[in-house]
Amino acid sequence: MNFFDGPTAGSPPPExxxxxxxxxxxxxxxxxxxxxADWFVPAQVRQVEEVGAGPDVRIMLTGWEVxxxxxxxxxxxxxxxxxxxxEAEDDDPSRPGGLRVxxxxxxxxxxxxxxxxxxxxxxxxxxxxxxTGGEGGAFHYQLQLHLSQLPPEGTTQLVVAWPDERVxxxxxxxxxxxxxxxxxxxxxIWPDAGPPAPPPDGEGEQNFLFASFxxxxxxxxxxxxxxxxxxxxxxxxADWEDMTYDGWKDVxxxxxxxxxGADPRRIGPDSAEAPLHLAAAQSPPELVAELLARxxxxxxRDDDGCTPLWxxxxxxxxxxxxxxxxxxxxxxxxQLGGRSPGRLALTTAMAPLFAGLPGAVPLTxxxxxxxxxxxxxxxxxxxxxxxxxxIAFVPGxxxxxxxxxxxxxxxxxxxxxxxxxxxDPDDLLYGLDxxxxxxxxxxxxxxxxxxxxxxxxxxxxxxxxGSVLDALSPGTAAYGLYFNPKGGTFGTLSRDGHTELREExxxxxxxxxxxxxxxxxxxWNWDVPDGMWSAGMIAYASAQAGLRVADAGPMDGPPxxxxxxxxxxxxxx
Numbered sequence: 001m002n003f004f005d006g007p008t009a010g011s012p013p014p015e016x017x018x019x020x021x022x023x024x025x026x027x028x029x030x031x032x033x034x035x036x037a038d039w040f041v042p043a044q045v046r047q048v049e050e051v052g053a054g055p056d057v058r059i060m061l062t063g064w065e066v067x068x069x070x071x072x073x074x075x076x077x078x079x080x081x082x083x084x085x086x087e088a089e090d091d092d093p094s095r096p097g098g099l100r101v102x103x104x105x106x107x108x109x110x111x112x113x114x115x116x117x118x119x120x121x122x123x124x125x126x127x128x129x130x131x132t133g134g135e136g137g138a139f140h141y142q143l144q145l146h147l148s149q150l151p152p153e154g155t156t157q158l159v160v161a162w163p164d165e166r167v168x169x170x171x172x173x174x175x176x177x178x179x180x181x182x183x184x185x186x187x188x189i190w191p192d193a194g195p196p197a198p199p200p201d202g203e204g205e206q207n208f209l210f211a212s213f214x215x216x217x218x219x220x221x222x223x224x225x226x227x228x229x230x231x232x233x234x235x236x237x238a239d240w241e242d243m244t245y246d247g248w249k250d251v252x253x254x255x256x257x258x259x260x261g262a263d264p265r266r267i268g269p270d271s272a273e274a275p276l277h278l279a280a281a282q283s284p285p286e287l288v289a290e291l292l293a294r295x296x297x298x299x300x301r302d303d304d305g306c307t308p309l310w311x312x313x314x315x316x317x318x319x320x321x322x323x324x325x326x327x328x329x330x331x332x333x334x335q336l337g338g339r340s341p342g343r344l345a346l347t348t349a350m351a352p353l354f355a356g357l358p359g360a361v362p363l364t365x366x367x368x369x370x371x372x373x374x375x376x377x378x379x380x381x382x383x384x385x386x387x388x389x390x391i392a393f394v395p396g397x398x399x400x401x402x403x404x405x406x407x408x409x410x411x412x413x414x415x416x417x418x419x420x421x422x423x424d425p426d427d428l429l430y431g432l433d434x435x436x437x438x439x440x441x442x443x444x445x446x447x448x449x450x451x452x453x454x455x456x457x458x459x460x461x462x463x464x465x466g467s468v469l470d471a472l473s474p475g476t477a478a479y480g481l482y483f484n485p486k487g488g489t490f491g492t493l494s495r496d497g498h499t500e501l502r503e504e505x506x507x508x509x510x511x512x513x514x515x516x517x518x519x520x521x522x523x524w525n526w527d528v529p530d531g532m533w534s535a536g537m538i539a540y541a542s543a544q545a546g547l548r549v550a551d552a553g554p555m556d557g558p559p560x561x562x563x564x565x566x567x568x569x570x571x572x573x
Contacts, residue, residue, distance in 0.1 A: 026188070056081045057077070103147055111129040150179060162218075233250075255290070273303060321350060383556075386483040394453055406472070445458075452545075
């Protein structure tokens, strides 16, 4: 009886197919882009040592596989803490702070996992280092990285760093002589393999797709190849198709299009938008001047009824605004929300350019005071981190009452004053260890301020929901907003326990239906200084609630205390 006797033991083997593809003989080369695993069993070189470490990470070199002209390095990555799903840097496809590995060769060349693809083959082949295999996840990964060339004689180093895990750049010496010697011990499987058989008549050449795989989620990624050719605006066109935002900043590109016959008055037949609208907002003044000289209409109206001067003011393009005014642009006719370009400009650094024009109407004392108050409120929130954050403002209640309205007990909520490690340099944003909470939607930071309190959630939207704000607002008002990292800022106003308004706020302002405060808090203005993009939206939210905040500490520092919304609370429905 045979060992593998069974129902199919006596079945004859299948006949060989006439279309079968044969493995061709191995062809030696100076640069083995991928490990030739179809032809060889690699030689093994043992080397076990730590090659990088952080507070919660250990990276171990576990050995080498040596091929005729290349090597594969094996790494073990061990972690003892990982972020909850949705909070890790791993969710960012670009992973700028991810793990990176490199090899420094004795002749000065280096190869890293961050190297971009090379599109040309001129000169000697540069070695590459690619993630080509691996397994695992969460707390333990096993990585295989392929170096396409054997290290030359001399000092060779393996280099590892991982910014997200605070692993500093660490260098480890490699015994390149042992690797080169092991190349002679590789076992070839098909030394008698011949050239591949030609494909059957009428069929094209067989193509094989080689693809790397493995635990890419922890690796820093190389940059995308630079765009070239048809992906960039074509200067030979005679129209305005495929013009990008940056394309309107390119003087030579725009001039080339104009020279080829592009219309200086219209973008296309299906839109009222003119080249001058885009140039006024984005181009250097010399292009605005050239379009005007070629007959562009200075007060052309786009699909929203706005003129080029409106776009220049909204983008802070003072030089372009000056040229348009010199060409006779109308500064005072209303366009959106009853506003004119000049009316907007009078609230900006452009005011001197417009104040002396015929028809100018100065801002009233009340208008100046309202704008000053809005700007002062906005300045408080300069530089506040907002991505993925929700914030709520509630006047008329203190920390203890806010805790109670969220279902907590003040006596059980940790207070910042009780934190013995308050001066710990490792304390992170909001005084919160991001590993601590598995359910961030249930944890709310509460800080009392003169006249009320401010609430914050670093990684949840609950403070912008009607259920939470309605619980906070009996006898008062509450306004919460959420900065969605996928796009958009969403606000909700609740008054005396009832939701009154839900809205998406921020740029741009849409037409005549926009509330007055959208203009006061400059949602129309695209000329925003660094750190101020979200400040106006936070200031607007505080104003809607009726709470004036003196500093940004409650938004980007440790809160007065943390309250945990009870599990199963209807506030989270």
